[in-house]
Amino acid sequence: MSQKYKIILSGGGTGGHIYPAIAIANELKSRFPDAQFLFVGAKDRMEMEKVPQAGYEIKGLWITGIQRQLTAKNLMFPFKLISSLWNARKIVNSFKPDVAIGTGGFASGPLLYVAASKKIPSLIQEQNSYPGITNKLLAKKAKKICVAYDGLERFFPKDKIIKTGNPVRQGLLDIKEKTVEAKDFFNLKHGKYTLLVLGGSLGARRINELIEKELDFLDMQNIQIIWQCGKLYYQQYKIYNNTKNVQVYEFLNNMDFAYAAADIVISRAGASSVSELCIVGKPVVFVPSPNVAEDHQTKNAMAIVNTNAAMLIKEEDLDADFENKFSQLVASPEKQKELGDNIKKLALVNATKQIADEVEKLLKNNK
Structure with missing residues:
Protein backbone atom coordinates (compact mmCIF):
# COMPACT_ATOMS: atom_id res chain seq x y z
CA MET A 1 0.00 0.00 0.00
CA PRO A 167 16.48 17.33 -12.94
CA VAL A 168 15.26 17.89 -16.50
CA ARG A 169 12.01 17.40 -18.34
CA GLN A 170 11.70 13.70 -19.13
CA GLY A 171 10.60 14.35 -22.71
CA LEU A 172 14.16 15.43 -23.58
CA LEU A 173 15.64 11.97 -23.17
CA ASP A 174 14.46 10.69 -26.57
CA ILE A 175 14.52 13.76 -28.83
CA LYS A 176 16.54 12.05 -31.57
CA GLU A 177 13.45 10.06 -32.53
CA LYS A 178 11.36 13.25 -32.74
CA THR A 179 13.31 15.25 -35.35
CA VAL A 180 10.94 14.76 -38.31
CA GLU A 181 7.82 15.25 -36.16
CA ALA A 182 9.37 18.34 -34.57
CA LYS A 183 10.22 19.98 -37.91
CA ASP A 184 6.64 19.40 -39.07
CA PHE A 185 5.27 20.73 -35.76
CA PHE A 186 7.06 24.05 -36.34
CA ASN A 187 6.38 24.00 -40.12
CA LEU A 188 10.12 24.05 -40.79
CA LYS A 189 11.81 23.11 -44.04
CA HIS A 190 13.51 19.72 -43.86
CA GLY A 191 17.17 19.79 -44.87
CA LYS A 192 17.55 23.46 -43.93
CA TYR A 193 19.61 24.58 -40.91
CA THR A 194 17.54 25.46 -37.86
CA LEU A 195 18.77 27.82 -35.13
CA LEU A 196 17.05 27.72 -31.73
CA VAL A 197 17.43 30.91 -29.67
CA LEU A 198 16.73 30.70 -25.93
CA GLY A 199 16.95 33.52 -23.41
CA GLY A 200 15.14 31.99 -20.45
CA SER A 201 11.46 32.21 -19.57
CA LEU A 202 11.48 35.99 -19.10
CA GLY A 203 13.81 36.68 -22.02
CA ALA A 204 17.35 38.01 -22.48
CA ARG A 205 17.55 41.60 -23.71
CA ARG A 206 21.05 41.36 -25.16
CA ILE A 207 20.40 38.10 -27.04
CA ASN A 208 17.19 39.54 -28.47
CA GLU A 209 19.02 42.66 -29.62
CA LEU A 210 21.66 40.47 -31.26
CA ILE A 211 19.15 38.34 -33.18
CA GLU A 212 17.25 41.42 -34.38
CA LYS A 213 20.51 42.98 -35.60
CA GLU A 214 21.68 39.75 -37.30
CA LEU A 215 18.44 38.72 -39.06
CA ASP A 216 19.79 39.65 -42.50
CA PHE A 217 23.09 37.87 -41.80
CA LEU A 218 21.29 34.71 -40.66
CA ASP A 219 18.97 34.87 -43.67
CA MET A 220 22.03 35.04 -45.95
CA GLN A 221 23.35 31.92 -44.19
CA ASN A 222 20.07 30.21 -45.24
CA ILE A 223 19.07 29.56 -41.63
CA GLN A 224 15.54 29.23 -40.24
CA ILE A 225 15.03 30.43 -36.66
CA ILE A 226 12.91 29.43 -33.67
CA TRP A 227 13.28 32.50 -31.45
CA GLN A 228 11.99 32.34 -27.89
CA CYS A 229 12.29 36.00 -26.94
CA GLY A 230 10.60 35.76 -23.51
CA LYS A 231 7.62 37.24 -21.75
CA LEU A 232 9.20 40.68 -21.21
CA TYR A 233 10.08 41.18 -24.89
CA TYR A 234 7.41 39.43 -26.95
CA GLN A 235 5.41 42.58 -27.77
CA GLN A 236 8.59 44.22 -29.07
CA TYR A 237 9.80 41.36 -31.28
CA LYS A 238 6.63 39.64 -32.48
CA ILE A 239 6.70 41.89 -35.59
CA TYR A 240 9.41 39.56 -36.96
CA ASN A 241 7.22 36.47 -36.70
CA ASN A 242 7.02 34.67 -40.07
CA THR A 243 9.48 37.05 -41.75
CA LYS A 244 12.82 35.87 -43.16
CA ASN A 245 12.25 32.30 -41.96
CA VAL A 246 11.76 33.46 -38.35
CA GLN A 247 9.24 32.19 -35.82
CA VAL A 248 8.97 34.30 -32.66
CA TYR A 249 7.58 32.85 -29.41
CA GLU A 250 6.97 34.33 -25.99
CA PHE A 251 7.41 30.90 -24.43
CA LEU A 252 7.99 27.39 -25.79
CA ASN A 253 5.76 24.80 -24.17
CA ASN A 254 7.07 21.99 -26.41
CA MET A 255 10.75 22.16 -25.51
CA ASP A 256 11.38 18.58 -26.62
CA PHE A 257 10.24 19.48 -30.15
CA ALA A 258 12.21 22.75 -30.11
CA TYR A 259 15.42 20.93 -29.20
CA ALA A 260 14.70 18.10 -31.63
CA ALA A 261 14.20 20.53 -34.53
CA ALA A 262 17.38 22.52 -33.79
CA ASP A 263 20.77 22.07 -35.43
CA ILE A 264 22.48 24.78 -33.37
CA VAL A 265 21.36 26.46 -30.12
CA ILE A 266 22.13 29.93 -28.76
CA SER A 267 21.34 30.02 -25.06
CA ARG A 268 21.90 31.65 -21.70
CA ALA A 269 23.82 29.48 -19.25
CA GLY A 270 21.44 29.06 -16.35
CA ALA A 271 21.97 25.75 -14.58
CA SER A 272 18.83 24.02 -15.85
CA SER A 273 19.47 25.15 -19.41
CA VAL A 274 23.02 23.79 -19.27
CA SER A 275 21.80 20.45 -17.89
CA GLU A 276 19.14 20.16 -20.57
CA LEU A 277 21.58 21.05 -23.34
CA CYS A 278 23.97 18.32 -22.15
CA ILE A 279 21.20 15.76 -22.54
CA VAL A 280 20.09 17.20 -25.89
CA GLY A 281 23.63 16.91 -27.34
CA LYS A 282 23.46 19.70 -29.94
CA PRO A 283 26.19 22.30 -30.65
CA VAL A 284 25.65 25.28 -28.36
CA VAL A 285 26.80 28.90 -28.30
CA PHE A 286 26.46 30.15 -24.73
CA VAL A 287 25.88 33.86 -24.08
CA PRO A 288 25.96 33.99 -20.25
CA SER A 289 24.08 36.71 -18.41
CA PRO A 290 26.56 38.96 -16.60
CA ASN A 291 23.74 40.27 -14.37
CA VAL A 292 23.47 37.33 -11.97
CA ALA A 293 24.96 36.71 -8.53
CA GLU A 294 28.66 35.82 -8.56
CA ASP A 295 28.55 35.71 -12.39
CA HIS A 296 27.51 32.06 -11.99
CA GLN A 297 26.25 31.71 -15.59
CA THR A 298 29.76 32.32 -16.93
CA LYS A 299 31.08 29.74 -14.45
CA ASN A 300 28.39 27.24 -15.57
CA ALA A 301 29.26 27.79 -19.24
CA MET A 302 33.02 27.61 -18.70
CA ALA A 303 32.62 24.20 -17.03
CA ILE A 304 31.31 23.02 -20.44
CA VAL A 305 33.60 25.10 -22.69
CA ASN A 306 36.72 23.85 -20.87
CA THR A 307 35.94 20.29 -22.04
CA ASN A 308 35.60 21.47 -25.68
CA ALA A 309 31.85 20.85 -25.50
CA ALA A 310 30.42 24.30 -26.34
CA MET A 311 31.31 27.80 -27.53
CA LEU A 312 31.01 30.95 -25.42
CA ILE A 313 30.65 34.57 -26.51
CA LYS A 314 30.45 37.21 -23.79
CA GLU A 315 27.78 39.87 -24.16
CA GLU A 316 30.43 42.57 -24.54
CA ASP A 317 32.00 40.66 -27.47
CA LEU A 318 28.83 39.87 -29.43
CA ASP A 319 29.08 42.73 -31.91
CA ALA A 320 32.74 42.00 -32.66
CA ASP A 321 32.73 38.19 -32.64
CA PHE A 322 29.29 36.77 -33.38
CA GLU A 323 29.23 36.72 -37.19
CA ASN A 324 32.75 35.33 -37.49
CA LYS A 325 32.37 32.59 -34.86
CA PHE A 326 28.86 31.60 -35.87
CA SER A 327 29.61 31.36 -39.60
CA GLN A 328 32.69 29.21 -38.83
CA LEU A 329 30.51 26.85 -36.79
CA VAL A 330 27.83 26.62 -39.50
CA ALA A 331 30.51 25.92 -42.13
CA SER A 332 32.03 23.04 -40.14
CA PRO A 333 29.87 19.92 -39.69
CA GLU A 334 32.92 18.33 -38.02
CA LYS A 335 33.03 21.03 -35.31
CA GLN A 336 29.28 20.75 -34.79
CA LYS A 337 29.53 16.99 -34.31
CA GLU A 338 32.51 17.36 -31.96
CA LEU A 339 30.69 19.88 -29.74
CA GLY A 340 27.46 17.85 -29.80
CA ASP A 341 29.23 14.58 -28.92
CA ASN A 342 31.32 16.18 -26.17
CA ILE A 343 28.45 17.98 -24.43
CA LYS A 344 26.39 14.78 -24.44
CA LYS A 345 29.18 13.01 -22.53
CA LEU A 346 28.59 15.46 -19.66
CA ALA A 347 24.90 14.60 -19.30
CA LEU A 348 23.70 13.25 -15.96
CA VAL A 349 20.48 11.63 -17.11
Missing part, protein backbone atom coordinates in the same frame (compact mmCIF):
# COMPACT_ATOMS: atom_id res chain seq x y z
CA SER A 2 1.31 3.47 -0.97
CA GLN A 3 2.39 5.71 1.88
CA LYS A 4 0.37 8.88 2.47
CA TYR A 5 3.40 11.10 2.85
CA LYS A 6 3.12 14.88 2.85
CA ILE A 7 5.78 16.52 0.70
CA ILE A 8 6.37 20.27 0.50
CA LEU A 9 8.47 21.81 -2.26
CA SER A 10 9.68 25.33 -2.87
CA GLY A 11 11.44 26.81 -5.86
CA GLY A 12 10.66 29.55 -8.30
CA GLY A 13 11.23 32.95 -9.79
CA THR A 14 12.42 31.43 -13.07
CA GLY A 15 11.82 28.24 -15.01
CA GLY A 16 15.26 27.07 -13.90
CA HIS A 17 13.97 26.70 -10.34
CA ILE A 18 10.39 25.66 -11.14
CA TYR A 19 10.86 22.80 -13.60
CA PRO A 20 13.35 20.88 -11.43
CA ALA A 21 10.87 21.07 -8.53
CA ILE A 22 8.04 19.81 -10.75
CA ALA A 23 10.26 17.01 -12.13
CA ILE A 24 11.11 15.87 -8.58
CA ALA A 25 7.44 16.01 -7.56
CA ASN A 26 6.41 13.96 -10.61
CA GLU A 27 8.99 11.27 -9.82
CA LEU A 28 7.91 11.09 -6.17
CA LYS A 29 4.25 10.98 -7.19
CA SER A 30 4.96 7.96 -9.40
CA ARG A 31 6.51 6.22 -6.35
CA PHE A 32 3.92 7.36 -3.82
CA PRO A 33 0.58 7.86 -5.64
CA ASP A 34 -1.22 8.60 -2.36
CA ALA A 35 1.25 11.25 -1.23
CA GLN A 36 0.06 14.82 -0.80
CA PHE A 37 2.08 17.61 -2.42
CA LEU A 38 2.19 21.33 -1.73
CA PHE A 39 4.38 23.90 -3.47
CA VAL A 40 5.34 27.26 -1.97
CA GLY A 41 6.38 30.06 -4.31
CA ALA A 42 6.73 33.82 -4.52
CA LYS A 43 3.54 35.77 -5.21
CA ASP A 44 3.33 37.29 -8.71
CA ARG A 45 6.13 35.06 -10.06
CA MET A 46 5.73 32.50 -12.83
CA GLU A 47 5.50 29.51 -10.47
CA MET A 48 2.01 30.68 -9.47
CA GLU A 49 0.94 29.86 -13.04
CA LYS A 50 3.26 26.98 -14.02
CA VAL A 51 2.82 24.79 -10.93
CA PRO A 52 -1.00 24.59 -11.14
CA GLN A 53 -0.62 23.85 -14.88
CA ALA A 54 1.45 20.83 -13.82
CA GLY A 55 -1.38 19.71 -11.53
CA TYR A 56 -0.09 20.79 -8.12
CA GLU A 57 -1.40 23.13 -5.43
CA ILE A 58 0.74 26.18 -4.63
CA LYS A 59 0.71 28.90 -1.97
CA GLY A 60 2.47 32.23 -2.46
CA LEU A 61 4.72 34.20 -0.12
CA TRP A 62 5.31 37.97 -0.33
CA ILE A 63 9.02 37.80 -1.02
CA THR A 64 11.59 39.08 -3.53
CA GLY A 65 15.36 38.97 -3.70
CA ILE A 66 17.68 41.75 -2.61
CA GLN A 67 18.46 44.12 -5.47
CA ARG A 68 22.12 44.80 -6.21
CA GLN A 69 21.59 48.56 -6.31
CA LEU A 70 20.14 50.57 -3.45
CA THR A 71 16.46 50.79 -4.36
CA ALA A 72 13.10 51.30 -2.69
CA LYS A 73 12.51 47.57 -3.13
CA ASN A 74 15.44 46.85 -0.83
CA LEU A 75 13.86 49.01 1.87
CA MET A 76 10.84 46.69 1.74
CA PHE A 77 12.92 43.52 1.99
CA PRO A 78 12.98 43.22 5.82
CA PHE A 79 9.18 43.52 5.94
CA LYS A 80 8.78 40.96 3.15
CA LEU A 81 11.15 38.57 4.90
CA ILE A 82 9.28 38.83 8.21
CA SER A 83 5.95 38.38 6.41
CA SER A 84 7.28 35.36 4.50
CA LEU A 85 8.72 33.67 7.58
CA TRP A 86 5.42 34.21 9.41
CA ASN A 87 3.36 32.79 6.52
CA ALA A 88 5.81 29.95 5.87
CA ARG A 89 5.41 28.96 9.53
CA LYS A 90 1.61 28.99 9.17
CA ILE A 91 1.82 26.85 6.01
CA VAL A 92 4.18 24.31 7.62
CA ASN A 93 2.09 24.12 10.81
CA SER A 94 -1.07 23.54 8.79
CA PHE A 95 0.32 21.10 6.18
CA LYS A 96 2.63 19.17 8.55
CA PRO A 97 5.05 17.91 5.87
CA ASP A 98 7.18 14.79 6.28
CA VAL A 99 9.94 16.30 4.14
CA ALA A 100 10.80 19.69 2.61
CA ILE A 101 12.57 20.14 -0.75
CA GLY A 102 14.09 23.39 -2.01
CA THR A 103 15.23 24.00 -5.58
CA GLY A 104 16.24 27.66 -5.18
CA GLY A 105 14.49 30.96 -5.73
CA PHE A 106 13.21 33.61 -3.33
CA ALA A 107 10.54 31.58 -1.56
CA SER A 108 12.67 28.54 -0.79
CA GLY A 109 14.66 30.47 1.85
CA PRO A 110 11.83 31.18 4.33
CA LEU A 111 10.11 27.84 3.69
CA LEU A 112 13.22 25.64 4.16
CA TYR A 113 14.37 27.70 7.14
CA VAL A 114 11.05 27.20 8.93
CA ALA A 115 10.88 23.50 8.03
CA ALA A 116 14.41 22.84 9.31
CA SER A 117 13.75 24.78 12.53
CA LYS A 118 10.83 22.40 13.14
CA LYS A 119 13.11 19.38 12.65
CA ILE A 120 11.47 18.45 9.34
CA PRO A 121 14.15 16.75 7.22
CA SER A 122 15.04 18.96 4.28
CA LEU A 123 16.87 18.50 0.99
CA ILE A 124 18.39 21.29 -1.09
CA GLN A 125 18.91 20.91 -4.81
CA GLU A 126 21.71 23.30 -5.82
CA GLN A 127 21.76 23.70 -9.59
CA ASN A 128 24.70 26.05 -10.12
CA SER A 129 28.45 25.69 -9.99
CA TYR A 130 28.43 28.67 -7.60
CA PRO A 131 25.62 28.60 -5.02
CA GLY A 132 23.58 31.62 -4.03
CA ILE A 133 23.49 33.05 -0.53
CA THR A 134 20.14 31.41 0.32
CA ASN A 135 21.39 27.86 -0.17
CA LYS A 136 24.68 28.61 1.59
CA LEU A 137 22.67 29.69 4.66
CA LEU A 138 20.23 26.77 4.42
CA ALA A 139 23.01 24.18 4.03
CA LYS A 140 23.80 24.21 7.76
CA LYS A 141 20.40 22.70 8.61
CA ALA A 142 19.71 20.66 5.48
CA LYS A 143 20.08 16.86 5.71
CA LYS A 144 21.12 16.40 2.06
CA ILE A 145 22.44 18.70 -0.67
CA CYS A 146 22.12 17.44 -4.24
CA VAL A 147 24.51 19.19 -6.64
CA ALA A 148 25.30 19.20 -10.36
CA TYR A 149 28.96 20.24 -10.32
CA ASP A 150 32.18 19.11 -8.67
CA GLY A 151 33.97 21.24 -6.09
CA LEU A 152 31.00 22.41 -4.03
CA GLU A 153 32.55 21.24 -0.76
CA ARG A 154 34.04 24.76 -0.77
CA PHE A 155 30.55 25.99 0.14
CA PHE A 156 28.70 23.04 1.71
CA PRO A 157 29.49 20.37 4.33
CA LYS A 158 31.16 17.56 2.37
CA ASP A 159 29.26 14.76 4.14
CA LYS A 160 25.90 16.17 2.97
CA ILE A 161 26.78 16.52 -0.73
CA ILE A 162 25.55 14.07 -3.37
CA LYS A 163 26.37 14.74 -7.03
CA THR A 164 23.20 13.94 -8.94
CA GLY A 165 23.02 16.52 -11.72
CA ASN A 166 19.98 18.70 -12.33
CA ASN A 350 19.34 10.00 -13.86
CA ALA A 351 19.31 13.16 -11.73
CA THR A 352 15.58 13.17 -10.99
CA LYS A 353 15.58 9.51 -9.91
CA GLN A 354 18.67 9.94 -7.74
CA ILE A 355 17.24 13.00 -5.98
CA ALA A 356 13.96 11.14 -5.40
CA ASP A 357 16.00 8.24 -3.93
CA GLU A 358 17.50 10.66 -1.41
CA VAL A 359 14.08 12.10 -0.54
CA GLU A 360 12.76 8.56 -0.09
CA LYS A 361 15.57 7.78 2.37
CA LEU A 362 14.71 10.90 4.37
CA LEU A 363 11.03 9.92 4.45
CA LYS A 364 11.76 6.36 5.61
CA ASN A 365 14.34 7.42 8.20
CA ASN A 366 11.86 9.92 9.63
CA LYS A 367 9.09 7.39 10.23
